[in-house]
Amino acid sequence: MTYLLHQNILQQAERAPHHVAFRCGREQYTYGELAHKMQQLTAALQDQGVERGDRVGIFLHRCIETALAIYGILHTGAVYVPIDPSLPEERVRFLIQDCDIQILISHPSQARRLRGIVEGEEKLLAIIGLEKNWTIPTIGWEAVWQYLPAAAPRQLETDLAYILYTSGSTGLPKGVMHTHYSGLCYARLTAQLWELQPTDIIGNHAPIFFDISTLGYFTGPFVGATTIISSDAHVMLPTSLAKLIEQEEVTIWYSVPLALIQILQSGTLPQLDWSALRWLIYAGEPFPPGQLRALMELIPNTRVSNAYGPTETNQCTYYHLPTPPLEDTPVPIGYLWDNTEMLILNDEDGQVSTGEMGELLIRSGTMMKGYWNNPERTQQSFYQHNSASGLRHTFYRTGDLVQLDEHGLLHLLGRKDRQIKTRGYRVELDEVEVAILTHPQVKEVAVFANVSGKDESKVLVAAISWEAELPIPELKTFLRKKLPVYAIPVEWINYPELPRTPNGKIDRKLLREVALYK
């Protein structure tokens, strides 16, 4: 009986030790090799004082060592915390402090970034994965291979396994806590949903700090398949990424839509052979129907699924597209999968009637335990429901607005925080943005709500960049023909260009913060 994530590696090592578990570029681990190395890493971690329940940071780019770091930490009874190496130093420090991380697993190529972090950070005790003359001990991989394999401590499935930080639209990042139990629930459900086999080759695109990586990193070993870890180079060059899928004969691909849209736009897909690809799964964002249609027409023998779920629940719904999208309406998020139930609630936390829009709440085996070190946010995000038996059931508030149609299909309508109440009226912020963008002199706009005044009422604020600047009163006159008066932003802030996040999205959080300080 498997109840811990790393038991999958040990079991596959016995069943098929020479089968490739993970490959990245020219480097790979078979299940036998990974089982052995993860036990050696356990010995090295224990030598550094790592105990059951400790949080160990993984400071790695996309590379083969990510698989070893994850399973080595899990096998030691500790909790892995992936840290995006491209984060600004102070954000890295926040994660290290918030989680009380004393050990990092990293790689020589990260030396540039680590140096600054190590110098200013007293909490860190050691780094495994590179050798430097720094103020704290550094243990290279060669030294790790000198250790004898160590046994795992006694653990329960409900013990913490990993913490993923999400940024959210307001405040500091929150650490989503997942257990071996929630990780394995996910592995079982995905293995069943897409009928994964040991012969499958799973294409992984996501870095390990995004939960989309759990298909390749958890479900792969659960069934004994091979996971191909796309390198950062592949992710940046879509032509190379498309070639990788052909070369490795990927059978299951899972990524955000952007990766596939970039491949489509490179125009190189028609010359490639993706015939091994039996499922293409996307998640994280809606896939524009026109582009999805264009992609599906190029790969008619591949089935396509939309997977939906916040990091707090990993995944909760799926939709297998029966055909390429017939219209340009958004693809449904589909049906709840097993071991999951939902509530759709209105603003007063009452259940909506069928077909009515409301907030989606999820209770499932794959849901998080809570936010690390943040009992207030955890409590705010959970909803206690009185079940028929009288027991209270905990649901997670996704903050997403959905609608259940007459066929039992769920449709994603938007974020709850993109729909606000101002002066007693309900306003869809996205609609306001669309209206403003219809003016030819507007280049970009982001609309959000800030609280204002003693009564804490919400006012609409617009951050705007111009092709050719127009006085705001004139823009408002234009908007009065398109929007109700209460939906026209009250405050306007000019920007030469709207600031962007590392993902290339408009940095709405920064815009709100700037507006608040004005």
Added chain:
Amino acid sequence: MDIKDTLIQFIQNDLIDDDQPISSNEDLLTTGLIDSVRVMQLVNFVGETFTIEIAPEDMIIDNFISVDAISAYVASKKS
């Protein structure tokens, strides 16, 4: 200035936020040294500076993985 020097100077001054010099055979892409936004800036720089048209089929790892690789690619397009 030869192709490699031009490239190293651009990467050092405009793309990487670091004093440590990069070598001509250093891996620019696999370890996230240069991110996706900067990769496009690099590709555009190469196209404009050496007056070559870089087709999507040529935007592959082999051609951009290092200063040496870019230099070889530029030379092949010029000949």
